[in-house]
Amino acid sequence: MSATIARKRISESTIHRLSLYYRTLSLLEKENYETVSSKELAKREKLTPAQVRKDLSFFGSFGTRGLGYNVNELKLKIESILGIDREWRVALIGVGNIGSALVSYKEFARQGFHIIKLFDNDQRKIGSNHKGIVVSDIKDLEKEVKEANISMVILAVPATVSQYIVDDVVKAGVTAILNFAPVNLRVPPFVHLRNENMSMELEYLSFAMVNNHAPKKPK
Amino acid sequence: MSATIARKRISESTIHRLSLYYRTLSLLEKENYETVSSKELAKREKLTPAQVRKDLSFFGSFGTRGLGYNVNELKLKIESILGIDREWRVALIGVGNIGSALVSYKEFARQGFHIIKLFDNDQRKIGSNHKGIVVSDIKDLEKEVKEANISMVILAVPATVSQYIVDDVVKAGVTAILNFAPVNLRVPPFVHLRNENMSMELEYLSFAMVNNHAPKKPK
């Protein structure tokens, strides 16, 4: 249940690659692989074998020399490192466009992120039902977040109001926020904030096409 | 209209930060700022002033010593670098959960990405209307993509079928793909592929909470 404690600061890229490894290990498990080598994992992620081994080495020695990694074992290990070996109680704020799509996004639940509360400020939406969850009034945020023991919030509200909502969320004691609004939010240092900027990758594509920018090749 | 040609390979991070600068410059413009310093830009993005100046320096000298950058001028410059100073004709494939949300996502259009074609393989969806666009049969992909002069595709189909669809998209001559399915796709080297993995940032949050991983502080 508790994660391996890392000795030194782990880079963001390493964590993101763990997510990739996790996904691929789940797939390999379904394909009935017993073991997998760093070479095979690397090939599937378009990385180098050394990169895979180095990433894992920050957290321990999970492989067997001459053989590789046990697929199921490594998957469980990464689950524990990422902290997705538990049920996260998540609230989603803003049941609009993006918000409604996220409620039904099965990938979240598959990784242990359970959206169990919905909030909105629109009277027409409050009381309505989305995938079995009744939308609450944003005014009751603090009370309901505490009652439901929520530890993460997904923010899918318009950019113009998101800072106000974040302030409320922080007041309610939540320390992890995933923000979908294209805006830079202020949070106290003890609150974890990540942004999901869906235009960014389109802009990267646009840049790549206009500048004929080839992807970085590994090896 | 054409982008400044960069002398050396530009890093992915630099391009992503240009997206951030662009967003903030748009905001500063609305707030009637005439000029902005690297210090102020950095503060808003939680970066260092040196980082901002270095990023921009790869593409030219856009500032005035002692004064800073002209907000509107720099914004136009970044538009041109990112290639969002034009209208991109985009097709969206998969009008499900995520797909329907993306059709209505105004941020895309604001940056020049115009979704003008929708495709699905579900007979119940084909012919239906989303934001004024009639959903086409995926079988007509190649023909319609060519007729409509589409240059980018957003893929919002289930992971299980996405590789087949990508193959069709590539056959239709599209060279830029944004994939929302949590899966590693194969494309020929001349096709630009980017992945939007919405679970990744939640997993990062989970990791950060469990490991008490503070965000990297600039400066």
Place this chain on the structure above:
DNA sequence: GAATGTGAAGGTTTTCACAGCA
């Protein structure tokens, strides 16, 4: 023999620090 785990090397990105200019 095969593949991991890891110091050391190599490469890339960020930050420093200051010359140069408005």
Place this chain on the structure above:
DNA sequence: TGCTGTGAAAACCTTCACATTC
């Protein structure tokens, strides 16, 4: 004086290469 633009230094991240283990 104030702030940019940029070589050089520092920090960080990736790859190499090999001793080690099964």
